[in-house]
Amino acid sequence: MGTDRRNFLARAAAGAGALALSACKGPSETTWFPKVLDSAEVLTKKVQRLFAGSTTLAPEFTKADISPFFKANGTLNPGTTDYNAAVANNFQDWKISVGGLVEHPLKLSLAELRALPSRSQITRHDCVEGWSCIGEWTGAPLKNILALAVPRANARYVVFYCADPMSGDPTDPQYYYESLDLIEACHPQTILAYDMNGEALSVPHGAPVRLRCERQLGYKHANNVQRLELAESFDHINGGNGGYWEDNGYTWWAGI
Amino acid sequence: MTSQDSAAGLKSSSVAGIEDKARGAWRGWQERRRTRLSNRQMFYRHTVSVRVLHWINAICLAIMFMSGLQIFNAHPALYWGRYSDFDHPALWLTSEQDPQGHLRGITQIGTTRFDTTGWLGASSADGQMAERGFPSWATLPGPQWLAMGRLWHFFFAWIFVINGFLFVVYAIWSRHFQRDLLPKMSDLRHLGRDIVDHIRLRFPKGEAAKHYNVLQKIAYFSVVFILGPLIVLTGLTMSPTMDSVFPFLLWIFGGRQSARTIHFICAFSFLGFFIIHIVMVILAGPWNEIRSMITGRYAIAPEEPPHGN
Numbered sequence: 001m002g003t004d005r006r007n008f009l010a011r012a013a014a015g016a017g018a019l020a021l022s023a024c025k026g027p028s029e030t031t032w033f034p035k036v037l038d039s040a041e042v043l044t045k046k047v048q049r050l051f052a053g054s055t056t057l058a059p060e061f062t063k064a065d066i067s068p069f070f071k072a073n074g075t076l077n078p079g080t081t082d083y084n085a086a087v088a089n090n091f092q093d094w095k096i097s098v099g100g101l102v103e104h105p106l107k108l109s110l111a112e113l114r115a116l117p118s119r120s121q122i123t124r125h126d127c128v129e130g131w132s133c134i135g136e137w138t139g140a141p142l143k144n145i146l147a148l149a150v151p152r153a154n155a156r157y158v159v160f161y162c163a164d165p166m167s168g169d170p171t172d173p174q175y176y177y178e179s180l181d182l183i184e185a186c187h188p189q190t191i192l193a194y195d196m197n198g199e200a201l202s203v204p205h206g207a208p209v210r211l212r213c214e215r216q217l218g219y220k221h222a223n224n225v226q227r228l229e230l231a232e233s234f235d236h237i238n239g240g241n242g243g244y245w246e247d248n249g250y251t252w253w254a255g256i
Numbered sequence: 257m258t259s260q261d262s263a264a265g266l267k268s269s270s271v272a273g274i275e276d277k278a279r280g281a282w283r284g285w286q287e288r289r290r291t292r293l294s295n296r297q298m299f300y301r302h303t304v305s306v307r308v309l310h311w312i313n314a315i316c317l318a319i320m321f322m323s324g325l326q327i328f329n330a331h332p333a334l335y336w337g338r339y340s341d342f343d344h345p346a347l348w349l350t351s352e353q354d355p356q357g358h359l360r361g362i363t364q365i366g367t368t369r370f371d372t373t374g375w376l377g378a379s380s381a382d383g384q385m386a387e388r389g390f391p392s393w394a395t396l397p398g399p400q401w402l403a404m405g406r407l408w409h410f411f412f413a414w415i416f417v418i419n420g421f422l423f424v425v426y427a428i429w430s431r432h433f434q435r436d437l438l439p440k441m442s443d444l445r446h447l448g449r450d451i452v453d454h455i456r457l458r459f460p461k462g463e464a465a466k467h468y469n470v471l472q473k474i475a476y477f478s479v480v481f482i483l484g485p486l487i488v489l490t491g492l493t494m495s496p497t498m499d500s501v502f503p504f505l506l507w508i509f510g511g512r513q514s515a516r517t518i519h520f521i522c523a524f525s526f527l528g529f530f531i532i533h534i535v536m537v538i539l540a541g542p543w544n545e546i547r548s549m550i551t552g553r554y555a556i557a558p559e560e561p562p563h564g565n
Contacts, residue, residue, distance in 0.1 A: 028397040028404045037407035040414050048497045056500040067339045124339065124512060126496050128402065129331035131340035132512050215497045249403035255497030256410065 038251065045253035052255075054183045058214035061122045066197060067133040070125070072204035075164035075176065078224055083163050091208040096192070100159070100229035103150035110194065110208055116140040119191055127218040128250065137212050139193030143186040145228075151182070155230040158185040159237060160211055163224035166244055178222040179234050179242040179252070180213055189214040192225060217254035219245045292557070299466055301554035306432065309423045310549055316416040317526055319408055322396035324523050325389070326405030332377075332389025334520055338511035346517060349389040351378040359385045413491065420484050427480075436468055437477050443470035459540050461557045479529050487522035490515040 027033035077083075086094055091110055099105040120138040146158070157179045165173030184190060190213045194201055201207045206223025213220050220243070234240065239247030246252045302310070332349035335341055348364040349372075361377030363370045374380070379391035381399070392398040396408055427433035450469045453460075460469060468476065492498045493505040493515035509515040537545040548554035 026397055028401070028408075034404065034407055037411040040407075040411040043414060044410060048495070048501075051501045052497050058496060058500045059503045059506060061338065065338055067341075069342060071340070071342065124496070124499075126494070126512065127331070128406075130327065130494075130516060131331050131333075131335075131342075132338070134339045215500050217496060245403075249401075249407075251403075251406070251410075256492075256495035 034249075041251045041253050044256060048253075048255045049183070052215065054187065056215075058123055058189055061124065061134050063122065063136070065134050066122060066136060070133040070135050070196075070205070071127075071131065072202075073127055073129075073218065074223060075166070076204045078162075078164040078203075080163065080165060080173075083224070086163075087203060087207070094208050094226075096209060096225060096228065098145060098149040098228045098230075100231050101152040101155035102146075102230050103152065104148065106149050108145070113140050113145075113192065113209065114194060116144055119189070120195075121189055121191070121212075121214070123189065123212070123214045125218055125221070128245075128254070136195075136197050137191065137193040138195035138198075139191035139209070139212065141188065142190045142192055142211075143188075145192065146182075146185065146230075149230070151230045154232045155182070157181050157231050157234055157242070159229040159231055159234060159242075160222040160225050161227040161229065162222050163226050174238070174244070176222060176224075176244045177238065178211065178220055178244070179231075179237075180211075180216075180220065184213055184216065187213065187215065215255060217256075219243070219250065220254045295558045296555045297558070299554050299556050300552050301466075301548045302552045303430070303432075304552065305426050305430075306423075307549055307552060309419055309426070312415065312419045313423070316412045316419060317530070319396060319412045320416060321523055321527060322394060323405045323408035323412070326395040326397065326400075327402060327409060328520065329389040329395060329400060330402040330405075334517040335513040336510070336517060337513050338506075340513055347520075349377045351387040359387065361387075417488055420480070420488075424480065437473055437480070439470055439473040439477060443473060446470065457539055465554075465556045475529065475532075479526070483522055483525055483529070487519060487526070490519035490522060494519065 094110050095107045096113065097105070097107045117140065118138055119141050120136060122134065122136045124132050124134050126132050142158070158181075159179045160177060162176040162178075164176045166176055167174045180190070190211070192209050193212045194209050196202070196205055201210060206221075206225075209225045211220070211222045211225055231237070234242040238244075241247045242252045243250075333340070333342075333345040334347040335344075336346050345364065346366065348362075350362045350364065351359050352362055354360050359373075359378045360371055361373040361375065361379060363372040363376045373385075375391060376389065378385055378387050380386070381388065381392040388400065392400075395405070397404050424433075427437065447470050450471050453469075454471055459465070489505060490509055492502070493509050494512055499506055499512070505515070506512060509518055544555050
């Protein structure tokens, strides 16, 4: 009886130990459990889309609401040879190309971008970390640019390729990239912005052109945009998750 | 009989006396227990729906609180207003080096700073002191991992909301809400006496134990119908997509950063409710209380006869 009990206690202790050990490893580190958790992303996206549709506008603010200090996040300066040369040249030769599943691939200079109809909006930038800043953005609505390129029927996403390298390894720079589906890309407040608070976009805030998609969190707002690609899916691009941070575990749907 | 024998006899008789006493005490205890058990009344207190919803809710709250702290740690500061005024946080968990080069955790509330090394601002993980808002033992997952914390938080947010919605529908449909949770005017009249009883830790017996007292009603009512909706709505206010659908949420809560602060206060109100809840369960008889939330059956102690003199 006594030994039985001791054995039982020993086994229970060993079991508890194993449980504690597996808890140290934790479900977050398995491959299957985060997938279960991520199933909520689809539900969140569908329900938010159901409510928001394609046209509800993010709140716009007045000049009095603009943050005195707008925090710059992510790559404060891409710092590559090409980018430094572009800065020195005041982005005279910066081109934004639109390609992939389009009838008319095109390249826009900054002057051409600025010549397009523009939109100004004072909106709130919400970082995934939790902070917010309010700023005024001026740029060309993306839907007008897409209309010039004429997306093919099978195009579902716009992928934004950027000039900022994300890894410290120059042989494998892993440039920042992001993607939106066509609903978010054609939203009236989705613009390729070139001015912030009435001045040309600064380097820390994504000069010369950055994306603003006001119903999404900050990491969607790609900086230093160089190339737009219309695609049917993003499975074949980099990590296959539709963005740099998405490849690092963040959800593609950044509406919350 | 030798004197040795008599000494041994005396000894053994006194041992026997103690054993008799112990046996007597044991029999007495058993008898009192039997009386207590036969006098007690088993009362079916919680329906199976309430019990299942209760435990799902408990799991959700634990996970959402800890993954919420993980998310908070990505930017461990709170603000009031529409945007983050980084120079004037309402609350800031930060760190600094002391003159000896050691990392000190600092909690700043308004402009007042407290040294909270080891707890808030800086704490050790794997034996290494590091800058961290809440310590890793309190967050889910433990290490700094915002993306994973968000996955946990938003998965269980759905379960929390669906579960809470089912409870409210059930409570109103079954009249559990009207009968047991909604404080009535007659309850509010003995609010003062209930407060005194609670402070003196006098718990209701007999018929009175079948019903929530007014403090319990107020607590459960406000958690389910005020705190719950408030934490969900302030959570939604932080969503840029939902702000485009319900911009009035921003107006109600005074901006996204205010909503985030209220969300944080709600989370700690839930923690406060949880702590009081657990303390009351322990004080009121943990086994009886826990059994009533597992099997539904709650034993009611008989009303004590009035004390003679």
